[in-house]
Structures are given as C-alpha cells and as structure tokens.
Amino acid sequence: MTAGMHEFLYKIPGITDGYRPGAHRSRSRGAGMAFAGHARLFDYPDPRRIDLHASLSSLHGEWLVRTSQQRSAVVIKVVVDVSASMHFGASTSKLEVVADFLLALGYSAHRAGDSVGLMAFDHEFREDLYMPARSGRGIGNAMAATVRASTAGNAPGSLQGLSECIDRIAGSGGLVFLVSDFHYSLDGLATVLDKLGDLLVVPLVVWDKAEIEPPAEGGLLSVRDAESGRIRRLWLRDELQRQWRDKVARRRDELGALFAASDMRSFYIEGGFDAEALSKYFLEHVV
Amino acid sequence: MPPVDFAIPQLLALLPMALLPLLRRRRDSLPFPWIGWLPRDPVGRLLHLTWQLIAMLTLGFIILGLAMPGRSETRIERIGRGAEISILMDRSSSMDATIRRNAPKLGEQAQPSQSKNDAVRKTLSWLLDQRPQNRFALTLFNTAPIRVAPFSDDVALVQAGLNASDIGRGSNETNMGLGLMAAIDGFNGRSYTGSRAILLVSDGGARLDDDLRLRIQRGLKRNRISLYFIYIQSSPNSPNLELVGTDADASLEEVALHVFFANLDSEYRVFQADDPESMAAAIVEIDQLQNLPLTYYERVPRVDYSRACFIAALSCCIFLAGLTATRLERLA
Structure with missing residues (x-):
C-alpha cells in the first residue's frame, strides 16, 4: 500500500498567519490569485502589475500596482x-x-x-x-x-x-x-x-x-x-x-x-x- | 485405631507450595487499556476464589499423597467361637486328573466330567459357607507343606487361598507325612478353646515310616486333634473307605493309611468327597464338641491413604480443567 492511497484532504477555516507559500488563505501579500488592494509602484516595484485604470483615477497621480493575497502554508x-x-x-x-x-x-x-x-x-x-x-x-x-x-x-x-x-x-x-x-x-x-x-x-x-x-x-x-x-x-x-x-x-x-x-x-x-x-x-x- | 502417620514426613515440608496459586501471574490475565469500562462482577470474583481454593487443595493433596499418609500396622482383638479346623489339602498332580466314573446306565444322564481338585474345592467352599463362625487354617502339600492361611475367622481369606489352589499344576511327588506334621504343628502354642480338627483331603494314601507314624500319633494326641479324612475316589475301582474295617488287607496305600488312622487313639472319621450327606454329618459331629469363646489378635496391615489423596487431587484437576476451558483467551 502506498502512502498516496491514504491521503486525506484538510482545510483550515478563516485566514492564517503563515508566510511560507502554501495552500491556505492567509494575510500575506504575494503571488496569488485573490486581489488584495493597490500599492504604490514605489513600494512594490513590479511594473508587470501596473494597473493603468487605477493609476489614472488615483487622486495623487501616482502609479499603482495591484497586489494579491498569497496562499500560505501552516x-x-x-x-x-x-x-x-x-x-x-x-x-x-x-x-x-x-x-x-x-x-x-x-x-x-x-x-x-x-x-x-x-x-x-x-x-x-x-x-x-x-x-x-x-x-x-x-x-x-x-x-x-x-x-x-x-x-x-x-x-x-x-x-x-x-x-x-x-x-x-x-x-x-x-x-x-x-x-x-x-x-x-x-x-x-x-x-x-x-x-x-x-x-x-x-x-x-x-x-x-x-x-x-x-x-x-x-x-x-x-x-x-x-x-x-x-x-x-x-x-x-x-x-x-x-x-x-x-x-x-x-x-x-x-x-x-x-x-x-x-x-x-x-x-x-x-x-x-x-x-x-x-x-x-x-x-x-x-x- | 492408631493415629494417622506419614511414611515420608519430610515431604510435608513442601506443603507451603500449596500457597502458589495465591501468587498472580501475568499470563493469567489479558491486558486491557481501561478497566473503568468493565463492570465489577461478584460472580467472577467468586469463581476466581474457587479456582484458587481448588488449585491449593490440588497441590496440598498431591504433597500429602507423596508423603504417604496411613494408619500403621496394628493388631486388633477379636473374639471367636467355634471349632478350629485346619484344612490340609493335597495339591499333587494327581489331583488335577479328572474323576473317572461308571458308564451311565440306560436312561440316565452321564455325569459331567470334573477334576478332583474342582470337586474338592466345591465341597470345601460349601463347608466354609456352612460354618462361617469356625476358625479355619489352610495348608496345601505336595513335596512340602505350603502354609496358605493361618487360623482366622476370616472365611474370605481361606476361600481365596482355596481358589488360588486351582492355578497351575502340582508336583508329581506327594509327601503326606510332612503335610500332616505341618498341620499338627499349626496347633502348637494355641490355647485350647474349641474342638480341633484336621481335614485331610487327598485322593491317595501314603506309606509312612514308623518314626513318622509315632510322631503323628503323639502330635494328634498332644494337641487333642480329631482327624477327618476326606477321600476322593479316583475311579469306580478305588476302595470305598467308608466300608473298610480296621482289619482290612493293607496292601493298598489308601487302605494302609486308613487302617493306620483308624487304629490311632484320636478321633478319626473318613468321608467320601462326592457325598454331601456324609460331609454334613462330619460338620455336625465337629460342632457337637465343646465350643469356648476365644480371644485372639489379628494383625491388620498398614492402611495407605495416599491413593485417596491422589484421587482427590485428580478430581480437583478435572474441576480446574473444566473451569479453565470456559476461560476466554483473547478479547474480541
């Protein structure tokens, strides 16, 4: 019998505090699919994630990038x-x-x-x-x-x-x-x-x-x-x-x-x- | 009754081993994670106590049995009454022969063939049955006398000796003189309490030399013994001693013996073994002589109780095995 046959799925309710990338929802920002908010390009210097629409409507005229929530390990x-x-x-x-x-x-x-x-x-x-x-x-x-x-x-x-x-x-x-x-x-x-x-x-x-x-x-x-x-x-x-x-x-x-x-x-x-x-x-x- | 004693009392030192079942062994119980789940059970406790008790008894019985308890050999006083009869029986090979009989007459049933020994044993057994209160002794003889049973009122003992005479074959030689002397000597040293008789059972006579004749004559007289000769006819041609007088021709051995006995001073009668009436007459005659109560001691051999102990231990073991058979050896 292999270990794979005994695998079980588990999940954790709510949002966890882990920082390592993993499978559970967490508060950490990073690579992920869930939109978390906008940040200044100055703070998150990742031009790939520049959000033009948000930048144009920015009150301060700053370049904004999208940040997302990373799923973390527990x-x-x-x-x-x-x-x-x-x-x-x-x-x-x-x-x-x-x-x-x-x-x-x-x-x-x-x-x-x-x-x-x-x-x-x-x-x-x-x-x-x-x-x-x-x-x-x-x-x-x-x-x-x-x-x-x-x-x-x-x-x-x-x-x-x-x-x-x-x-x-x-x-x-x-x-x-x-x-x-x-x-x-x-x-x-x-x-x-x-x-x-x-x-x-x-x-x-x-x-x-x-x-x-x-x-x-x-x-x-x-x-x-x-x-x-x-x-x-x-x-x-x-x-x-x-x-x-x-x-x-x-x-x-x-x-x-x-x-x-x-x-x-x-x-x-x-x-x-x-x-x-x-x-x-x-x-x-x-x- | 003497108290119970032990043949090997040292083994009683092992008796504390009977306490061994009180010790708990891990093997006796199954491990269980949480005894709080099991209800208390007085029946189970009781069964366990019974098991311990029986196991202790088993060990105790075995150790007791090994120490061989018993009542030592003892002498018990007995009071007897009646005549003292010493049976002196011929156990030579001629007694194993069958009795030859006349050819049956017309219309008559042929008599069954029977060895002389059988006929005699039948007659003597009948005699023993008739007179259980008399004291009997049994001596067999062929070349030498064999003292089988000393004087006792235990008829079963004599009967057993009589039955044992049926086994095997006797010797060819017959020495009646020695047998007679042995029977006479059996009365030596006994107080005279009742009429004494020697029942000589034989199928033939014997030539006795003068010396022996004198000793027999004196012995019979000294001990005041009457002599009863139970004669077994080997064939129709054997002389009928009941009809022979004291002055008969003594060339035949039987007749010579009969004539010698008849001429003794002592009481003497001859009977034919195949004639129950004449036997009965002999008994009545013996009975009419004086009867005094007699106190004598009988030796009782050691009674061993170890067998009883082992049987008790075995039954305990069977009980334990039964109880163990109901025991669960595993959970679930």
Whole structure:
C-alpha cells in the first residue's frame, strides 16, 4: 500500500498567519490569485502589475500596482498519547493505527506544503519522541517510525502530560491533532483545551474494537489494566456485556460534550485508520 | 485405631507450595487499556476464589499423597467361637486328573466330567459357607507343606487361598507325612478353646515310616486333634473307605493309611468327597464338641491413604480443567 492511497484532504477555516507559500488563505501579500488592494509602484516595484485604470483615477497621480493575497502554508502539530494503554490492540496496537495516520498526514501535508511536528506524552511530555515541525517528503515516515519505536512500559497517560504538550503549542496558529484514547480522568480537560482557542483542534479518539465491543461468547474473563495493573475478573454474560457497552457509550457522550464545549468535534478511529472518513470530517465540519 | 502417620514426613515440608496459586501471574490475565469500562462482577470474583481454593487443595493433596499418609500396622482383638479346623489339602498332580466314573446306565444322564481338585474345592467352599463362625487354617502339600492361611475367622481369606489352589499344576511327588506334621504343628502354642480338627483331603494314601507314624500319633494326641479324612475316589475301582474295617488287607496305600488312622487313639472319621450327606454329618459331629469363646489378635496391615489423596487431587484437576476451558483467551 502506498502512502498516496491514504491521503486525506484538510482545510483550515478563516485566514492564517503563515508566510511560507502554501495552500491556505492567509494575510500575506504575494503571488496569488485573490486581489488584495493597490500599492504604490514605489513600494512594490513590479511594473508587470501596473494597473493603468487605477493609476489614472488615483487622486495623487501616482502609479499603482495591484497586489494579491498569497496562499500560505501552516504548521501542523500532532500530539500523540504513547501511554501503555495505547500499546493495546487485539490484532494491531492502537499506536500502529496512529502510525498509519501519521504516514497519511505526512503525505497529505507534503502535498499541501505544510510542515508537521510531533509531540508525545504519557504521564509527562516525552522529550525523546519530540520532532520539531518541518516540511518534507519523508516526514510522515519519520514520525510513524518514531511512534512505532516507542517502548510499551506501563506509564499511565494523564492530563498532566497532555497539558505539558499543549503549553508548548498554545498561542501559535495552525492545526493540531490530539491523538489519544483519553483513558484518564477528564477532570480539567476543558481548562486545558481552552488554551488552544486560536488553533483548529481535531481530537482523534483512538479505540480498539476489542475494548469497545465485548467478546461475543461468554465465559471467564480475567483482565489486567495496562496502566494501573489492577485485575478484574468477570463471568461474562449478557448482563455484563450490556453494562460494558453502556459504559463505552457513556464515555463517548462525555467526551463529545467536553469537546463540544470547546467548539471541537472528535473524530473516532476504531479499528483501522480510514483516510477517506477523515477527509469527509474536514469537508463536513470545518467551515 | 492408631493415629494417622506419614511414611515420608519430610515431604510435608513442601506443603507451603500449596500457597502458589495465591501468587498472580501475568499470563493469567489479558491486558486491557481501561478497566473503568468493565463492570465489577461478584460472580467472577467468586469463581476466581474457587479456582484458587481448588488449585491449593490440588497441590496440598498431591504433597500429602507423596508423603504417604496411613494408619500403621496394628493388631486388633477379636473374639471367636467355634471349632478350629485346619484344612490340609493335597495339591499333587494327581489331583488335577479328572474323576473317572461308571458308564451311565440306560436312561440316565452321564455325569459331567470334573477334576478332583474342582470337586474338592466345591465341597470345601460349601463347608466354609456352612460354618462361617469356625476358625479355619489352610495348608496345601505336595513335596512340602505350603502354609496358605493361618487360623482366622476370616472365611474370605481361606476361600481365596482355596481358589488360588486351582492355578497351575502340582508336583508329581506327594509327601503326606510332612503335610500332616505341618498341620499338627499349626496347633502348637494355641490355647485350647474349641474342638480341633484336621481335614485331610487327598485322593491317595501314603506309606509312612514308623518314626513318622509315632510322631503323628503323639502330635494328634498332644494337641487333642480329631482327624477327618476326606477321600476322593479316583475311579469306580478305588476302595470305598467308608466300608473298610480296621482289619482290612493293607496292601493298598489308601487302605494302609486308613487302617493306620483308624487304629490311632484320636478321633478319626473318613468321608467320601462326592457325598454331601456324609460331609454334613462330619460338620455336625465337629460342632457337637465343646465350643469356648476365644480371644485372639489379628494383625491388620498398614492402611495407605495416599491413593485417596491422589484421587482427590485428580478430581480437583478435572474441576480446574473444566473451569479453565470456559476461560476466554483473547478479547474480541
């Protein structure tokens, strides 16, 4: 499978601040199709763009040139949860799915001319997995490899780690992907998300089929929490399967409400990464 | 009853190993990202506790079994009543031969062919069934006496010895004198509590030398033993000893023996084995003699409980296997 097959389209609402030429609307003047205004030839010495009609009607009798708005590139940041729970997965681990996403993102961003940076956290910011934003063809592969190589350990994910990451990107513009399974206490998540008010934040909720859907057959099930190590033993039957599904649904509602309050909309990755679905998400929900 | 003890008590030092199932192993549980999603389940907890308990019991039973618990060999007091009968049975090769019978008369069914040994065992089994409260001993003889069972009121023991005499073939030689002496010596050192009898079962006679005759005579008299000779006729031509007097011609071995016995001071009767009425008469006769209660000790061999322990451990294992079969090995 080539990276091209996983490409997804994204866009950013409004006008961005980027100066590098790219694909998004921005305030920068430069080569572009959208008319921005007139400027004195003295200020923009580009005689090819002299607007005769405007010059003639100029009050000061100056030569005026047309200026246009340049489309700019943005900086994309990916914040990835690499806690022990993200290493879980019945067939492929959730981090493998995240790596697929990063590959696709790298390819898509390269096509749009945007740069991508990676930040990872578990219970704290992971300095060793940090990749500053850069643009280039292989950036997706590099990020995927970094995430795949992260060790399993039993470090718990926490809001503290997420908060440390967000503190580093708050205030800058652009697009942020928050990739996590959100398997930690959500108290205070709203406060943390508020710091990202001026960015477009896409929360990617990564869950595995095995954790949201109970096994079809009943029986004795003994599970160990990947992070806390607590053990729970169940005699799996219809009643418990229903309770299990109820709890997943409740968590979904809880997360949905939290993100909605911060004007975000979560995108669920359950099982495998579907680039087309993500394109659809941007088309439908990002105006 | 003696207390339970262990043949290899050192192995009990391994008993703390029975606590091993209390340890948690990573292999026993599947990893899960967010345990908050799983409801608490008292049934699951209970099943796990049961599993731990049964696994501990299994290990405990195995270690106990290896230490071989049991009740040591002991002697128990028994009170018996009735006559003491020592069965002295011929186990020479001639006893394996079939009994030859008269040709059937006109209109009569031919009698089934039967080996002498079979006939005797049938008769003696019947005797044992009739008198379960008597104490019996069993001695076989051919070239040498074989003490099979000492005096006991355990009829099953004697019966088992009797059944075992059916196996294999006997030796050609017969040394009745040694057999008789062995049976007589069996009474030595026992207090006289009831009438004593030797039941000599044989199909032939024996020439006994004078020395042996004297010893047999003295032995029977000293121990006050009555002698009952159950004679098996090999063929219609064998002499009918019940009809032979004490002054008969002693050129035949059987007759010579019969005459010797008959001339002893001790009580003596001869019976034909194929004649149940005469056997019954013999029993009644023995019974009429004095019967005193007798206290004697019986040796009870060590009772081993390790087998029971292993069976218990095995059933525990089966339960554990059943429980494990219901365990889910993977999610989704």
